[in-house]
Amino acid sequence: MTDQLEETAEPSRLAAGRVLGMERRSAMDAVRMRIGMAISLGLLKPGERLPDQEDVALGLSVSPITARRALASLAEQGVVVRRRGRAGGTFVADSPPTDVLAELSASPAESQAVNRLVDRRLLFECAVTHYAAVNATPEQLDELDRLTREMAESTDWSYYHRMDEQFHQLVGTASCLDTAIEVYHETLAELYGYFIPYPIDKLHKSNHDHIALVAAMRAGNVEEAVEVSRKHVDILHRTMFMGLAQGGLPAGP
Template sequence: MERRSAMDAVRMRIGMAISLGLLKPGERLPDQEDVALGLSVSPITARLALASLAEQGVVVRRRGRAGGTFVADSPPTEVLASLSASPAESQAVNRLVHRRLLFECAVTHYAAVNATAERLDELERLTREMAKSSDWSYYHRMDEQFHQLVGTASCLDTAVEVYHETLAELYDYFIPYPIEKLHTSNRDHIALVAALRARKVKEAVEISRKHVDILHCTLFMGLAQG
């Protein structure tokens, strides 16, 4: 990803989601600003990426009240083939996955011991926000806040900073995903908050381990095909 421009990275993430059938022909993408927020890029980067994909026939842009950006009915296969992660990028994702899995278990353990009632209430609020989200962009933003807060709730001081850095790196590889599947994964968040409230350390850690393991096999670039 570091060798790609931010615009090319967005093009690839959207292109891979289409190739994998996560974004369907005719499906409307969130507004440009929401795409930018959901993929952690600037609005101008999102605009340039969408414009480039439109020029290549991967998406179509329509005006008017029912307008917006939509996945083309028949995106050019040769263009989609070019929008894929390299083996090196896939390896980078796998390394980040393993690092995050280690950190996730650690911060969850200590969150079950140290989380305050206020932070647990905020985690619960975020699960409600994710449950009512209607698109992947908003869900991803709430999901990131949720996991950042689990880290903060652990009270592991400077170790939390390293966890947050790893989390941010990995979120750069998120690709759009059907909201129905994301709502299903939110059940893990709900179960985790319940375990944290009950101070059930082993149960909370196991929920986090399974959650990270499953999501990283489906939601991150380079892993969805492997």
């Protein structure tokens, strides 16, 4: 009963910011789908160890209970396996059932809904970046640099996603757009609710955009900063799960 109450009160961005086409999927089922699709698309390999349960929750923006229940469900269906001991943890099964993986996929309506959400973020991102390039303080630029280093040194998708989220939230704050920042942060949070795990090398490649953005902001080059952000977000149309299923190449948020 406690688990049901806590999942109903799910504090994640996924539950707080649903978009048309995805409102009927529970937080737990959404996590199952995101991990299942990452496996189907080869982003998570057979035998690969997932981060600890708490890190899975943080990386996918859900509560620990939701992550635990989702992983337990996937284990029951043979998609992942759990091993005890010092070298234990949760691992992608060597041969996940193809019928189960087929069920863990996004519908066309869900893909269209996320595409619309990407477009919404694209509009906000360009405006936010413009004003952040004008208004960011030296201290904020230093913190953005620090976050790019954290992402460059990250060894798994969970930690990378958390640093990535802090990075973009700080860009929003640096814009000094008052209440408009809240709307940007809400849109950003909604979109983060639909990311799936990516190989860390692909995420490190995506981090090059963050580094270029900070460099343009330090130089006061507003036009270049906006163009970096525009490309960084626009590529999500081809690299989130709705594009990956059609042969796109993975990249980070």
